[in-house]
Amino acid sequence: MNVKVDTDGTVAHQDDAGDVLLSVRNLRKYFPIKDGVLQNVVGHVKAVDGVSFDIRRGETVGLVGESGCGKSTLSGCVSGLTDPTGGSVHFNTRGRGSAHGPLDEGDRIDRMDRATFAKYRRNVQMVFQDNFASLNPRQLVVDIVGRPLRVHGIASGTALQEKVVELLEQVGLGRQHLYRYPHQFSGGQRQRISIARALALDPELIVLDEPTSALDVSVQAQILNLLNDLQAERHLAYLFITHDLSVVRHMADRTITMYLGKVVEEGPTQDLFETPEHPYTKVLLAAKPDLDDDPDVPIQTLAGSIPDPARPPSGCRFHTRCPVATSTCGWEIDDIVRELETREDLFDKLVGVDRKSDLEATLTFSDSAAAHAVWEAIRSDSVPETMRDAIETLDVRDGALMVRFAKPSAIELREVGTGHRAACILAGE
Numbered sequence: 001m002n003v004k005v006d007t008d009g010t011v012a013h014q015d016d017a018g019d020v021l022l023s024v025r026n027l028r029k030y031f032p033i034k035d036g037v038l039q040n041v042v043g044h045v046k047a048v049d050g051v052s053f054d055i056r057r058g059e060t061v062g063l064v065g066e067s068g069c070g071k072s073t074l075s076g077c078v079s080g081l082t083d084p085t086g087g088s089v090h091f092n093t094r095g096r097g098s099a100h101g102p103l104d105e106g107d108r109i110d111r112m113d114r115a116t117f118a119k120y121r122r123n124v125q126m127v128f129q130d131n132f133a134s135l136n137p138r139q140l141v142v143d144i145v146g147r148p149l150r151v152h153g154i155a156s157g158t159a160l161q162e163k164v165v166e167l168l169e170q171v172g173l174g175r176q177h178l179y180r181y182p183h184q185f186s187g188g189q190r191q192r193i194s195i196a197r198a199l200a201l202d203p204e205l206i207v208l209d210e211p212t213s214a215l216d217v218s219v220q221a222q223i224l225n226l227l228n229d230l231q232a233e234r235h236l237a238y239l240f241i242t243h244d245l246s247v248v249r250h251m252a253d254r255t256i257t258m259y260l261g262k263v264v265e266e267g268p269t270q271d272l273f274e275t276p277e278h279p280y281t282k283v284l285l286a287a288k289p290d291l292d293d294d295p296d297v298p299i300q301t302l303a304g305s306i307p308d309p310a311r312p313p314s315g316c317r318f319h320t321r322c323p324v325a326t327s328t329c330g331w332e333i334d335d336i337v338r339e340l341e342t343r344e345d346l347f348d349k350l351v352g353v354d355r356k357s358d359l360e361a362t363l364t365f366s367d368s369a370a371a372h373a374v375w376e377a378i379r380s381d382s383v384p385e386t387m388r389d390a391i392e393t394l395d396v397r398d399g400a401l402m403v404r405f406a407k408p409s410a411i412e413l414r415e416v417g418t419g420h421r422a423a424c425i426l427a428g429e
């Protein structure tokens with residue numbers, strides 16, 4: 001296996017470099033937060049923050065995580081619809097069956113010449129959850145499915161119509177559906193139309209963004225079976241985005257877990273489900289037990305809400321909600337501020353945070369009683385014990401509270417099994 005470590009420390013892997021269709025390297029997408037009449041940029045939402053992974057030909061990669069963790073933003077960058085802030089997306093445009101080496105700078109989608117970029121765009125198609133929004137309600141099926149063929153000059157007239165019939169038949173529809181509008185179909189049938197449209201240009205990769213989330217369970221199964229059949233027939237690769245872990249387990253060869261813009265774990269689906277190594281993956285799996293799990297084992301659920309992606313926690317971003325966090329997982333000054341935010345009476349009296357670094361600051365309060373109350377609170381059970389253990393210095397003087405945290409451990413994705421990586425200091429123990 002050829003494991004490459006990127007300059008930022010994220011592990012980029014090319015187990016079978018010749019087969020890699022898509023490579024994402026240290027990808028970042030930050031959305032500006034604007035404020036006031038002048039719309040000044042006052043911060044950034046770090047929707048995707050240093051993500052690296054590969055997709056091989058014919059493989060299904062599942063992408064899971066809570067709402068807001070950056071899945072759709074990542075899929076937008078992969079399919080060229082969203083420009084990343086940093087990092088790169090590489091795509092092999094040499095076509096099926098071509099002999100070639102690992103993807104390199106020449107395969108970066110933002111550096112491709114026009115003709116190569118057009119090839120990439122043809123080769124990567126998307127299917128969304130909300131097929132009502134993605135299918136034009138005023139267009140007939142023949143126009144919806146035929147449009148890519150017409151736009152790319154592949155077919156016109158009767159040939160186009162016949163090609164559309166062929167595509168419809170591949171997704172379980174037929175000639176009788178050519179001249180109907182989207183609203184005349186059921187949800188499952190509309191998703192079949194979306195899939196037929198995605199297949200029109202014979203892509204090598206389809207990004208499926210929650211493709212079955214809006215469907216009834218029985219219809220869901222039919223669509224998943226159809227996707228499996230199409231993959232086998234056409235050697236398609238899928239990036240399968242979903243919050244439904246049972247779907248990922250059924251569909252994906254490899255699974256990636258994302259939390260707050262970062263990959264926290266990735267690996268062969270079976271390994272990840274049977275021996276999850278990151279506490280976040282463990283909690284996700286525990287929150288969605290399989291029917292054959294022991295009903296006497298209590299379902300673990302996540303405490304607290306997902307932190308603000310404009311101010312993600314440092315170290316392991318999950319440490320603020322992690323049931324097994326240690327004192328070296330990344331506790332910092334912002335964790336004190338986050339705790340204060342939950343105590344309105346004290347937060348209102350916080351007048352300044354003078355930071356020397358993420359780990360050291362003087363917090364100033366409008367009166368010394370408030371500073372003392374916070375000092376007491378930090379020393380008591382009202383903050384996580386591991387956070388208390390991470391504090392090296394805690395002094396209070398008049399209205400000022402001086403805090404210094406110990407330096408946290410470096411948290412990086414590291415190998416915990418064959419092709420299985422987790423970004424947790426406890427992983428593999």
Ligand SMILES: Nc1ncnc2c1ncn2[C@@H]1O[C@H](COP(=O)(O)OP(=O)(O)OP(=O)(O)O)[C@@H](O)[C@H]1O
Nearest residue numbers: 031045047065066067068069070071072073074309
């Ligand atoms: N155009 C945008 N402008 C500003 N912030 C955005 C934009 N698009 C997404 N975000 C923010 O980026 C973060 C990631 O959003 P994204 O939609 O990628 O997450 P997701 O995991 O796909 O969630 P969901 O499952 O709910 O779609 C969220 O905090 C979201 O509010």
